[in-house]
Amino acid sequence: MVQVLEKKQINDFLAELGKKFEIIDARNDILPPKQYFFPPKEEIFTFDKKSARVSIPKIKKDFIIFGLSLPDLEAMVQLDEIMRKPQEDFFYFQRRNRAYLIGLSEDPICLPPVCALPGGDMILEKINEGQYRVLTLTDKGKKIAKSRFLKSFKNIEIKKYPDGLVPMPTLKKMLLDPEYLSDIVAWSWKNDAKIWDDLKDICLGCGICTYVCPLCYCFSVEDRNASRCRQWDACTLPNFAKISSGFNFHKTLKERYYNWFFHKFVRAYKEYGKSQCVACGRCKKYCPAGIDIEKVLINIKEDYEKYLSVAKS
Ligand code: SF4
Ligand code: SF4
Known part of the structure; x- marks a missing residue:
């Protein structure tokens, strides 16, 4: 029935x-x-x-x-x-x-x-x-x-x-191999790929991509008078990794922007065996700088493949 x-x-x-x-x-x-x-x-x-x-x-x-x-x-x-x-x-x-x-x-x-x-x-x-x-x-x-x-x-x-x-957008297809995504994202940072310099110049560090992502869940905690509050935090915000001594683990926007990718594709794969992305498209739709996560991953993949082919020749 x-x-x-x-x-x-x-x-x-x-x-x-x-x-x-x-x-x-x-x-x-x-x-x-x-x-x-x-x-x-x-x-x-x-x-x-x-x-x-x-x-x-x-x-x-x-x-x-x-x-x-x-x-x-x-x-x-x-x-x-x-x-x-x-x-x-x-x-x-x-x-x-x-x-x-x-x-x-x-x-x-x-x-x-x-x-x-x-x-x-x-x-x-x-x-x-x-x-x-x-x-x-x-x-x-x-x-x-x-x-x-x-x-x-x-x-x-x-x-x-x-x-x-099932018709699938490219990002959805890429998510089928979270191990590969984890490897290429980590590789691109270790090899100081130009892509992160280009992105830090475009990104406004506004945090919108994190707020609209159904799988971003970082928060900060604050005590006020007699109450404790928690509120959404975002990797790209300047104080995201700042601690009480004033030391900031991710001083530059380049580091903070990469951290968004690191958490979604490298750390998430290590901890849960999958990427923390479901290809919902919100981060691209609402990013005021027009950054498209799918294009970023495709660029990283192309860089990685070029690197492999040079290493083999
Ligand atoms: S929404 Fe766009 S501009 Fe804002 S932090 Fe995210 S990537 Fe950068
Ligand atoms: S496309 Fe992926 S990273 Fe972007 S908002 Fe949706 S789930 Fe989050």
Whole structure:
């Protein structure tokens, strides 16, 4: 049986869910879904001097994030893993455990055995102009799939990729070999490739690429009066690696910009066996200097291949 939701009933479906859950419509979000579990700025606890008691803000209601893209769902699977080890991030999971993620795909979805299972609890996959197939992927997904607006059909036509082939942007293809990416990125820095000098001249050090990336999660912590706050940090900001003595581990923008790539492709591969990128395209879309991560990686790859061919000759 295939469950189907009519396009014209999406709002009714959400309104019904809204009786039990807080609903967040993420369809037009600029920031990635990490913002709902690890907010740009949050008070993680307050301290009451009189009673000498510490209070941690509590999340009171289950919530649904609706309309996530497939790259964002994939990123959430990785972010959950990152936040789980080496030590579970309490503040992230107190929100994450209460959240239900619903994806929305306007294109056919590649499913196992050809592709890995997408993340999220439920995905609505467009099957024609007026209908979405409902894919329920977890127990949470099953719970929200009990809605009267979802209808079951025995036979319904589902579009498939021809021969199971999935069209992929170049960056997505490159991410299939995280070991190679890790090697070439590390190589380019060790060999002082010109690319890092060129990039430091173009980059404005604004941190936007980090804020919009669903897989950047560095933060700084600050104590103010009787509360402790944490807020997003970004590799390219001048104080990112500055410590209390005033010493800065990454004084130059060149070092800081490279650190963004190092963390995503070298350190992430070492720690998690994959790159911390899902080819969502946000960093390119919102970079005020027009830097394109895919082009940077292609340039590094070309430099590396040239180096290998010279070394062999
Ligand atoms: S968004 Fe662009 S300009 Fe800003 S720090 Fe990132 S790469 Fe540099
Ligand atoms: S494309 Fe850019 S923003 Fe998107 S996951 Fe990769 S590094 Fe992050």
